[in-house]
Amino acid sequence: MRCAVVAVGTELLLGQIVDTNSSWMGEQLAANGIDSLIQYKVGDNQKRIVDVLRAALRDADAVIMCGGLGPTHDDLTREAIAEVMGVPLEMHDDLADVIRQIFESRGRRMPDNNLQQAMVPRGAEPIRQTRGTAPGLVCPVGDKVVYAVPGVPHEMHDMVERVILPDLRRRGGDTSVIVSRVIRTWGESESGLNERLDGVIAELESAGNPTLAFLASGWEGLKVRLTAKGPTADAARTLIATWQAKVEEHVGDFVFGYDTDTMESVVLDRLRHRGWSLGLAESVTGGLVSGRLTAIPGASETLRGSIVSYASDVKFEVLGVPEGPVVSERAAIAMADGARRVLGADVGLSLTGVAGPAEQDGQPVGTLWVGIALPGATTTATVFRMPGQRDQMRQMSVISALDLLRRRLS
Amino acid sequence: MRCAVVAVGTELLLGQIVDTNSSWMGEQLAANGIDSLIQYKVGDNQKRIVDVLRAALRDADAVIMCGGLGPTHDDLTREAIAEVMGVPLEMHDDLADVIRQIFESRGRRMPDNNLQQAMVPRGAEPIRQTRGTAPGLVCPVGDKVVYAVPGVPHEMHDMVERVILPDLRRRGGDTSVIVSRVIRTWGESESGLNERLDGVIAELESAGNPTLAFLASGWEGLKVRLTAKGPTADAARTLIATWQAKVEEHVGDFVFGYDTDTMESVVLDRLRHRGWSLGLAESVTGGLVSGRLTAIPGASETLRGSIVSYASDVKFEVLGVPEGPVVSERAAIAMADGARRVLGADVGLSLTGVAGPAEQDGQPVGTLWVGIALPGATTTATVFRMPGQRDQMRQMSVISALDLLRRRLS
Numbered sequence: 001m002r003c004a005v006v007a008v009g010t011e012l013l014l015g016q017i018v019d020t021n022s023s024w025m026g027e028q029l030a031a032n033g034i035d036s037l038i039q040y041k042v043g044d045n046q047k048r049i050v051d052v053l054r055a056a057l058r059d060a061d062a063v064i065m066c067g068g069l070g071p072t073h074d075d076l077t078r079e080a081i082a083e084v085m086g087v088p089l090e091m092h093d094d095l096a097d098v099i100r101q102i103f104e105s106r107g108r109r110m111p112d113n114n115l116q117q118a119m120v121p122r123g124a125e126p127i128r129q130t131r132g133t134a135p136g137l138v139c140p141v142g143d144k145v146v147y148a149v150p151g152v153p154h155e156m157h158d159m160v161e162r163v164i165l166p167d168l169r170r171r172g173g174d175t176s177v178i179v180s181r182v183i184r185t186w187g188e189s190e191s192g193l194n195e196r197l198d199g200v201i202a203e204l205e206s207a208g209n210p211t212l213a214f215l216a217s218g219w220e221g222l223k224v225r226l227t228a229k230g231p232t233a234d235a236a237r238t239l240i241a242t243w244q245a246k247v248e249e250h251v252g253d254f255v256f257g258y259d260t261d262t263m264e265s266v267v268l269d270r271l272r273h274r275g276w277s278l279g280l281a282e283s284v285t286g287g288l289v290s291g292r293l294t295a296i297p298g299a300s301e302t303l304r305g306s307i308v309s310y311a312s313d314v315k316f317e318v319l320g321v322p323e324g325p326v327v328s329e330r331a332a333i334a335m336a337d338g339a340r341r342v343l344g345a346d347v348g349l350s351l352t353g354v355a356g357p358a359e360q361d362g363q364p365v366g367t368l369w370v371g372i373a374l375p376g377a378t379t380t381a382t383v384f385r386m387p388g389q390r391d392q393m394r395q396m397s398v399i400s401a402l403d404l405l406r407r408r409l410s
Numbered sequence: 411m412r413c414a415v416v417a418v419g420t421e422l423l424l425g426q427i428v429d430t431n432s433s434w435m436g437e438q439l440a441a442n443g444i445d446s447l448i449q450y451k452v453g454d455n456q457k458r459i460v461d462v463l464r465a466a467l468r469d470a471d472a473v474i475m476c477g478g479l480g481p482t483h484d485d486l487t488r489e490a491i492a493e494v495m496g497v498p499l500e501m502h503d504d505l506a507d508v509i510r511q512i513f514e515s516r517g518r519r520m521p522d523n524n525l526q527q528a529m530v531p532r533g534a535e536p537i538r539q540t541r542g543t544a545p546g547l548v549c550p551v552g553d554k555v556v557y558a559v560p561g562v563p564h565e566m567h568d569m570v571e572r573v574i575l576p577d578l579r580r581r582g583g584d585t586s587v588i589v590s591r592v593i594r595t596w597g598e599s600e601s602g603l604n605e606r607l608d609g610v611i612a613e614l615e616s617a618g619n620p621t622l623a624f625l626a627s628g629w630e631g632l633k634v635r636l637t638a639k640g641p642t643a644d645a646a647r648t649l650i651a652t653w654q655a656k657v658e659e660h661v662g663d664f665v666f667g668y669d670t671d672t673m674e675s676v677v678l679d680r681l682r683h684r685g686w687s688l689g690l691a692e693s694v695t696g697g698l699v700s701g702r703l704t705a706i707p708g709a710s711e712t713l714r715g716s717i718v719s720y721a722s723d724v725k726f727e728v729l730g731v732p733e734g735p736v737v738s739e740r741a742a743i744a745m746a747d748g749a750r751r752v753l754g755a756d757v758g759l760s761l762t763g764v765a766g767p768a769e770q771d772g773q774p775v776g777t778l779w780v781g782i783a784l785p786g787a788t789t790t791a792t793v794f795r796m797p798g799q800r801d802q803m804r805q806m807s808v809i810s811a812l813d814l815l816r817r818r819l820s
Contacts, residue, residue, distance in 0.1 A: 013446040015437030016625055020428050027425030036423040038462065039451040041432070052448065055465060215426055286704025287697030290718045294696025297767050297800060305724040308700045308716035310709070314753055343724055357707050390707060
């Protein structure tokens with residue numbers, strides 16, 4: 001199966017919105033073993049949409065159209081597909097009822113133009129809407145197929161996962177089940193992981209199943225994704241488990257979690273497991289560590305808070321750091337101890353460093369000291385040299401400090 | 411001029427990287443009055459690149475190709491353009507020298523395959539590289555033109571701004587100068603701004619110059635961009651000034667800055683102007699306000715720090731908040747006073763609220779109390795009802811609290 005994606009919307013061409021939908025679809029298609037042939041962005045212009053759809057259908061076996069299913073006169077995807085199919089649009093009363101009910105359940109009257117969303121090209125099958133008013137479409141065009149989904153990401157994700165990916169795989173004669181696993185790492189570069197996994201990658205390439213991909217994700221870490229096909233979900237899972245073990249044999253030391261884990265969820269879990277609370281003292285990261293930990297619902301069970309001691313005085317007066325250079329081992333240790341004491345926490349984590357643009361205390365831009373105070377242990381500090389400009393340095397500092405704490409908690 | 415964009419790279423089709431380059435180009439083309447016809451993403455496959463380029467040239471007057479100019483065997487943009495032009499690639503010794511010098515200046519030996527980057531289709535003009543090793547290309551194809559630029563954003567931006575946009579406008583017979591101005595707002599929705607600017611937009615549409623566009627940018631605020639053409643830069647600037655005044659007559663109350671201003675840079679500027687330092691007490695935002703302010707180099711002159719009092723105990727013990735509900739006017743006021751006192755700051759700003767998933771202290775998800783303590787004034791607190799899920803609620807809280815402080819400082 002060769003699949004094309006057409007994202008519809010003038011706002012995409014004008015750069016007012018970045019088209020992340022197509023990227024998400026590309027990732028899903030790859031994970032399902034479907035070839036991504038090409039992706040298009042086209043404006044809200046029926047002739048141009050028709051031209052692009054015809055061009056896409058020449059080379060691809062399937063086309064997914066995303067966007068242009070709204071209720072306004074700018075929403076032309078339905079009309080364009082009907083034109084390419086050479087059929088009229090027909091009102092589906094059952095779809096109209098669903099749309100009416102959605103408005104009623106929100107206590108609002110349905111504007112008449114929303115009925116446009118219940119129009120379906122003759123011969124096409126609607127994809128039931130579960131999250132918004134717009135149904136999707138499955139439209140046969142000769143022996144090929146055109147799908148249409150709304151541009152609202154969570155509506156689109158639902159229809160692609162629920163209907164389109166299974167349909168594509170069935171059409172491709174693929175009766176296998178796909179299982180994937182994301183192994184989340186920190187502490188080694190992409191080329192470094194690649195080198196360590198050289199042998200495994202060669203073995204995988206000759207085996208052909210599962211596949212392995214790297215996804216660099218900034219301060220979310222570097223992901224290694226294994227995707228396996230099997231006759232059953234169990235068979236695919238067994239295959240994944242075998243290869244996951246081989247991957248971890250070589251890079252296990254850098255693995256901090258799996259699938260939806262994040263560095264902050266893992267650190268909070270480890271703390272919760274030990275029944276320890278956490279207090280932070282942040283300087284160079286200015287509250288970003290705390291900001292990320294508190295993105296996790298339930299963080300308040302574990303995180304007491306953070307003293308963002310941006311001014312040196314605040315380090316001295318609030319945290320009890322001794323006067324002297326504040327980007328130093330001594331300051332990082334005193335900050336970690338101070339965070340623990342002032343915030344009444346079991347564990348103290350501190351960050352002090354130089355994000356630039358200028359050096360500080362004779363330390364170059366990129367210097368990061370991380371202090372860790374644990375119950376019943378001597379407080380220590382570790383130095384890192386972070387890459388990048390101010391923003392990157394700060395982001396890398398956040399995940400590096402959390403990773404250091406994670407390692408100390410294992 | 412009708413322009414197409416072709417982004418080249420298998421990693422784009424696989425969703426491993428989101429294609430933000432094309433969006434950026436779309437924005438630039440629009441700002442320069444050039445019609446964006448269509449955008450493509452295609453993999454590293456010469457036949458497919460050639461097919462897409464031919465299709466793009468059928469309908470567009472100009473095509474910008476982005477990516478595929480690197481030194482590896484996967485980089486095929488040069489070869490594809492030469493195939494479409496029907497010409498051979500030729501080595502440009504002067505380009506090779508520049509590449510060699512770049513490596514030498516970094517103390518590294520140039521791998522031989524980097525010489526591939528000095529190959530130019532016969533009849534094409536190179537675009538001098540100023541930031542990376544890959545030169546760009548300007549390739550005439552009949553009476554049309556194909557440009558090629560590297561996929562590295564800062565290299566691409568440089569070549570598009572320096573060479574391609576002026577060349578496109580010259581080819582389009584456009585001798586005018588483009589000036590644009592971004593008016594940054596907060597506190598009114600896009601449809602609300604639209605309604606307030608109804609008359610101005612109608613006037614602008616009949617005048618045709620300047621153009622006005624809205625760009626919703628999350629917690630960066632909502633931007634109104636005016637783009638004017640004039641025979642000279644001065645003429646365009648005068649036009650912008652006239653219309654900016656008309657826009658501000660209707661929405662001036664929501665304007666917090668212009669162009670590269672951010673809410674945090676504006677707040678820091680106002681504080682600096684008064685010679686006041688700032689101390690924060692954050693609960694619901696967990697350090698995000700502080701994290702954003704410290705993204706600005708030089709924030710340390712003004713920002714003392716933040717007490718992230720996530721646990722209620724920390725509010726009571728560190729900030730001196732009286733026992734009782736912590737999402738309340740009284741708590742917000744005590745937190746702002748506490749931040750000022752504990753951090754030794756002139757101004758205290760506090761945030762306490764409910765990000766969800768569950769309600770707290772009988773307050774619904776979305777409740778935000780912002781406290782402001784200023785020198786010589788009674789400390790006050792203001793309540794907001796924020797929209798959205800946890801992440802959105804927290805982000806909107808950050809900009810709303812900073813905006814409230816900005817207004818109090820004016």
